[in-house]
Amino acid sequence: MSKTSGKFQIAARIAGIALVLAATSACSKIDKFHGYAPAPEELTEITPGLTTRAEVVARFGPPMSEGTLANNAVYYASSQFVHFGAFAPKEVDRQVVAFRFDENNITQDVARYTLQDGQVVSLDRRVTDDGIQDITFIGQLLGSLGRIDAGTFLGDS
Template sequence: MRAMTGKLHRTIKIAGFVSVLAVMAGCTELDRFHGFIPPEEELATLNVGSTTKAEVITLFGPPKSERGLQNNTVYYASSQFRRFGPFAPEEVDRQVLAIDFDANDRLRNISRYTLEDGRVVVLDRRVTEDGINDITFLSQLLGSFGRIDAGQFLGEP
């Protein structure tokens, strides 16, 4: 009987230790990175007045936003989000690189914006309508009961 109590005590200790490790792992800080900003060394190769828009797109890839191409500006953006445990992610770093071109598609200016600048740069606005029109899940569920035909439900022809 004493051996059984010792095994149970040991099992409880192990389970407690594993539980503490799981809780600690769930509360670790996680960083997620999104987007792309060209490195400074590659930006230094661009020449104001001579580098074309096509050369920039070939060198760095397609821009973050197609809207900027209409304004003769190419945008590249990156963000860093930090998540701690069950809390919502918080954006801790954002960089937006705006490369402006003149009417002849030649490089005019390179600007960099960060969270500290407080400047809003709208890259794209994509909104998908859900078509639900503020109906709750329960309302949808209860509304579907009136559309069930008893004959179809029982499998009658």
């Protein structure tokens, strides 16, 4: 065995070990938490029919979203995502706590929704039309052909 082939084998082993270490560290689990929802123990402090909206906001902080006047509710939401390496994050837990109030801002109902409930809660929907039409580049070129003024094009003043 020559010296160069021996050095090559050592370098190949080191590179292989480094590759295995890099691959295993890239596949480690990463947990990400977003938002805040009160724990069930904290909700025992809220008494429907007695607790006001101001007391709920003072106790739990500003809500994630507030319902419209017809809905008259506040929402607190939290999510947990698990991320493995190059794969897309997967939501493994979601908690939405909804406080509904009457016309006097007194708590009527406290509801907790989880990911397993599968219930859609529309927290906030704000859609603004961008005004951009779906026209291709060629369509824009052909559309501008009819707007060319011959006098301007030829240089007539």
